[in-house]
Amino acid sequence: MYAWVWRHLPGPWPVRLVIFLILLAAIVYALFIWVFPWVEETLEISEVTVG
Amino acid sequence: MTMREQAETGQPRSGARVRGTPPRRSVPAMIAGGFGELLLTAGALVLLFVVYLLWGTGLQTAAAQDDLRGQLDLGGSASSSQDGSSPDESDSSSDRSLDELALGDAYGIIRIPRFGDDWEWVIVQGVEDDDLRNGPGHYPDSANPGELGNFAVAAHRSGHGEPFAPFPRLHVGDIVEIETVDGTFVYKLDDAPDGDSDGNRISISDSWVVDPVPGQPRDAEPVEKRITLTTCWPRFGSSHRMYATGVLIEEEQR
Numbered sequence: 081m082y083a084w085v086w087r088h089l090p091g092p093w094p095v096r097l098v099i100f101l102i103l104l105a106a107i108v109y110a111l112f113i114w115v116f117p118w119v120e121e122t123l124e125i126s127e128v129t130v131g
Numbered sequence: 132m133t134m135r136e137q138a139e140t141g142q143p144r145s146g147a148r149v150r151g152t153p154p155r156r157s158v159p160a161m162i163a164g165g166f167g168e169l170l171l172t173a174g175a176l177v178l179l180f181v182v183y184l185l186w187g188t189g190l191q192t193a194a195a196q197d198d199l200r201g202q203l204d205l206g207g208s209a210s211s212s213q214d215g216s217s218p219d220e221s222d223s224s225s226d227r228s229l230d231e232l233a234l235g236d237a238y239g240i241i242r243i244p245r246f247g248d249d250w251e252w253v254i255v256q257g258v259e260d261d262d263l264r265n266g267p268g269h270y271p272d273s274a275n276p277g278e279l280g281n282f283a284v285a286a287h288r289s290g291h292g293e294p295f296a297p298f299p300r301l302h303v304g305d306i307v308e309i310e311t312v313d314g315t316f317v318y319k320l321d322d323a324p325d326g327d328s329d330g331n332r333i334s335i336s337d338s339w340v341v342d343p344v345p346g347q348p349r350d351a352e353p354v355e356k357r358i359t360l361t362t363c364w365p366r367f368g369s370s371h372r373m374y375a376t377g378v379l380i381e382e383e384q385r
Contacts, residue, residue: 081168108179116183120290121260126184127369128295128362129258129270129285131338 184290188264192292195265199253202237205310228312229275232256238269239276239311241284245301252294254309258285267294270341273359276309276316277382280353283341288362295362299324301375307358314384318358320377332364333372340374355379 085103089096120126156164232238234257242251258268267286274280288295301323309316324330333340341359344351356379364371 081165081172111176111179112183112187116180116187119180120184120188125367125369126287126290126363127335128263128287128372129268130333130335130340130361130372130374 188290189292192265196253196292199237199255199266203240203253205240205312234259234271235262235265239309241267242308242310243301243305244308245305246297252286252292254284263287264291266292273341274343274353274356275313276311276358277313277356277379277384279356280343281341281345281357281359281376282309282316282318283359283361285361289367295360296366298360298362298373298375299328299330300326301360302326305377307360307377309358312385314382316379316383317381318377319380320375322377323375324373329364331374333374335369335372337372340376345376 086096086100089099091099229238236256238254238256240251241254244250252266254267254269255262255265256269256271258270262268263285264287267284270283270285273283276282286294288298301320302325303320303323305320305323307318307320309318322331339345340361342349342351343353344355345357345359357376358379359374359376361372361374363369364373
């Protein structure tokens, strides 16, 4: 999977590395902003109210 | 025969790397490799989620607290008596300004010296997820501070800034100070976990703790001015709740 991505990135390896890290950062950002809040709400793991 | 020679002769042995082409692997090896990568990715995702819960949520909460603090006007002059309607009780005009708050608005300040002298949070109006992610929340149907009845506040104890992280350390006799546009209200706890990490554990549906008169029917006429705090139990879960409650001992109206 990662090797496949690496092979399909353009440019010499330093360029690939930068693109790869940017991709990774974008994915982590999306996880933190959208995915994890949704998971937290769905799993109901931080409820603090009664009733 | 070296690998270079193999490549040059165009007869690579299986697994040998030929320039420009991916290494050839057997199908089971590819499946196993892909499965391994999936497992590693899943592990990294779980770790990231924990990082999000313990640290990421706190960043958002800290920013929200800054905003809320800016909303609060505890100078006491500007926010009260916007409308000229005559107050039918001594403090109803200032109560109205608290009651006019929308969900998510800054409500007041909570201080609990037991948690440290600099422990201070801006309370928001409302106890929905969207409110509580910004700070401790006031149950909107519960009384305002200083009123007869039960002023109820919920807050996280893991993630989202974890305002109530040291909750089990609350003891009977501890002070909870609330400051709103109405004034400053000092409550003294008469029921608390008392240092027991399982103390005052209640079920999720035990909403009686935030009733006007805890333990009495919801329409019972309150004679005390109470405060009730709720949070989750266990700390990193939500199977139960935990509470502490107290009574007003001192108030300073604005």
